[in-house]
Amino acid sequence: MSWDLKEALLHASKNVQSARDQLCDLDAALGDGDHGTSMARSFAAVERELSSTESNEPADLLELVGNTVLNAVGGAMGPLFGSAFLSSSTALRNADPSLSSPERTAAAIAAAANAIQRRGKASVGDKTMVDAIVPAAEAAATAAGQPDATSATVLRAAAEAAAAGTEHTKELIARIGRASRLGERTLGHQDPGATSITLVLESLAASAGAPVGHPVLTLN
Amino acid sequence: MSRFLNDPDNAVTETLEGFLLAHPELERRGTSRVVTSSTPPTGRVAVVTGGGSGHKPAFIGYIGDGMFDAVVCGDVFASPPVGSVLEAIRTVNTGHGVMLLLGNYSGDVMNFEMAADMARDEGIDVEMAVATDDLGAGSNVRPDQRRGVSGQFLIWKTVGAAARQGASLAELKQLALDVNSATRTMGVSLNGCTLPGSTKPTFSLDEGQMEVGVGHHGERGRSTEPLVQMDEIVDRLVDEIDQDLQLREGDRAAVVINGLGGTPMLELYIAYRRVAKVLQEKGVSIEVNFVGEYFTALGMHGFSVTLMRLNDRTLGLLKDPARTPHFTQTSTPN
Numbered sequence: 001m002s003w004d005l006k007e008a009l010l011h012a013s014k015n016v017q018s019a020r021d022q023l024c025d026l027d028a029a030l031g032d033g034d035h036g037t038s039m040a041r042s043f044a045a046v047e048r049e050l051s052s053t054e055s056n057e058p059a060d061l062l063e064l065v066g067n068t069v070l071n072a073v074g075g076a077m078g079p080l081f082g083s084a085f086l087s088s089s090t091a092l093r094n095a096d097p098s099l100s101s102p103e104r105t106a107a108a109i110a111a112a113a114n115a116i117q118r119r120g121k122a123s124v125g126d127k128t129m130v131d132a133i134v135p136a137a138e139a140a141a142t143a144a145g146q147p148d149a150t151s152a153t154v155l156r157a158a159a160e161a162a163a164a165g166t167e168h169t170k171e172l173i174a175r176i177g178r179a180s181r182l183g184e185r186t187l188g189h190q191d192p193g194a195t196s197i198t199l200v201l202e203s204l205a206a207s208a209g210a211p212v213g214h215p216v217l218t219l220n
Numbered sequence: 221m222s223r224f225l226n227d228p229d230n231a232v233t234e235t236l237e238g239f240l241l242a243h244p245e246l247e248r249r250g251t252s253r254v255v256t257s258s259t260p261p262t263g264r265v266a267v268v269t270g271g272g273s274g275h276k277p278a279f280i281g282y283i284g285d286g287m288f289d290a291v292v293c294g295d296v297f298a299s300p301p302v303g304s305v306l307e308a309i310r311t312v313n314t315g316h317g318v319m320l321l322l323g324n325y326s327g328d329v330m331n332f333e334m335a336a337d338m339a340r341d342e343g344i345d346v347e348m349a350v351a352t353d354d355l356g357a358g359s360n361v362r363p364d365q366r367r368g369v370s371g372q373f374l375i376w377k378t379v380g381a382a383a384r385q386g387a388s389l390a391e392l393k394q395l396a397l398d399v400n401s402a403t404r405t406m407g408v409s410l411n412g413c414t415l416p417g418s419t420k421p422t423f424s425l426d427e428g429q430m431e432v433g434v435g436h437h438g439e440r441g442r443s444t445e446p447l448v449q450m451d452e453i454v455d456r457l458v459d460e461i462d463q464d465l466q467l468r469e470g471d472r473a474a475v476v477i478n479g480l481g482g483t484p485m486l487e488l489y490i491a492y493r494r495v496a497k498v499l500q501e502k503g504v505s506i507e508v509n510f511v512g513e514y515f516t517a518l519g520m521h522g523f524s525v526t527l528m529r530l531n532d533r534t535l536g537l538l539k540d541p542a543r544t545p546h547f548t549q550t551s552t553p554n
Contacts, residue, residue, distance in 0.1 A: 028422070033422065034296075070303070071303040074298055074299040074327065075295070076299065079330035079333075079334055083334075181356065181367065182439075183442075
């Protein structure tokens with residue numbers, strides 16, 4: 001990869017921490033309002049771990065992020081983000097050596113999408129992170145097949161699709177998890193988990209040199 | 221809302237420190253969030269639960285003889301992480317396996333499931349039972365999508381007693397599922413709650429309104445309705461429970477009236493008074509009752525009614541002795 005994944009993950013970690021209050025506000029409408037807090041605390045731990053590791057090997061870095069998130073704060077986001085990063089790490093380790101760098105990036109995003117669906121047992125349309133990560137994985141696969149593809153264009157395509165998916169969650173009624181008990185009261189509200197996934201993908205895309213035009217959150 | 225705290229970020233840690241000072245018969249390793257009984261479950265299955273903090277006396281108040289061997293504490297209203305659950309499983313396993321009891325919250329289910337998978341990879345027998353007693357979101361909600369709420373107390377008590385009597389891991393899992401399917405809960409409240417460090421409640425109602433179908437995390441319920449008199453509220457709750465549970469004349473029942481932390485006992489007993497009358501009219505006999513704060517929500521002014529259909533075995537297990545910091549009973553003659 002021509003871009004520095006460690007720098008990109010550090011950038012994502014800082015952005016997630018900056019988004020703490022906005023993510024809490026989104027969650028207050030649908031859950032117990034702690035999404036921003038647990039995300040910020042998880043990614044503060046990620047920032048610490050990344051800053052102290054010697055490795056620059058992408059699979060190692062993703063594994064480190066996965067294990068850190070998994071054991072940082074718990075909640076629902078620990079296993080979901082943790083499994084996503086661990087699976088993307090495994091996907092990179094097991095990737096066919098003949099794959100191009102953008103194809104490997106797309107494979108890592110696809111593995112993350114599969115892990116989140118498997119662990120959370122949610123489907124597209126349930127108003128969860130799945131509504132961001134599944135379209136992101138599809139867009140990444142398409143972008144990786146373009147002749148002029150780079151990891152940056154793959155990440156930007158993934159981030160843009162995740163943002164569109166996140167926007168669409170406003171029109172959905174939550175069908176799984178804590179928010180599902182609110183039924184139609186969830187209409188009009190953007191899913192915080194989908195927002196976080198998008199924020200991470202946008203941060204990675206920006207670090208890779210392909211920032212999206214309209215980020216999912218305006219960070220201070 | 222103001223709270224009596226030091227640094228709100230230390231609320232869970234400081235509670236644990238105080239709890240362990242007050243109850244030296246409990247233990248934890250270092251600064252971990254795993255609390256265990258100081259008596260290891262030698263020769264039998266260990267029973268473990270856990271979840272977010274903020275529900276005292278649940279869950280750590282029930283560690284001890286006849287209930288839990290270990291509890292894994294998360295942050296306020298947030299599941300503990302996988303690593304803590306795995307640590308608890310390893311700590312209490314004496315070779316006879318570990319029974320995990322938890323409520324149906326996606327975070328808890330995912331963290332406990334991952335930890336159970338990891339423990340099985342290490343050769344530890346682990347089973348998991350997820351409670352879904354809540355009818356708060358309506359009986360049209362699929363049973364596997366319902367929350368576990370205060371009816372879980374009855375699962376903890378029966379499974380803890382059966383484990384003490386030497387039941388196998390498979391038997392304990394089946395017992396937990398049986399008690400769960402014989403138990404339903406409905407809750408109401410007059411407010412949400414304020415998390416430590418937060419300045420505003422999760423929701424608030426105008427005077428004269430009540431929230432129907434609340435859980436115990438300050439989350440909103442199914443609907444906001446005009447506050448009516450207690451008897452009318454209880455009739456409504458019991459009726460909704462009974463439409464799903466279908467108690468029949470001659471059935472025996474256990475009743476839990478659970479306060480959410482900000483409800484005076486005065487109100488809880490007025491609720492129990494009506495439940496007792498309604499069940500008597502139906503010809504259902506209340507064999508065991510628990511009125512008090514068993515599973516709270518940071519001072520919510522609300523309560524729930526739990527009804528459970530009993531059989532000889534579950535009645536015996538509910539009456540079996542237990543000795544824990546917040547629930548102790550000696551053997552009661554039938």
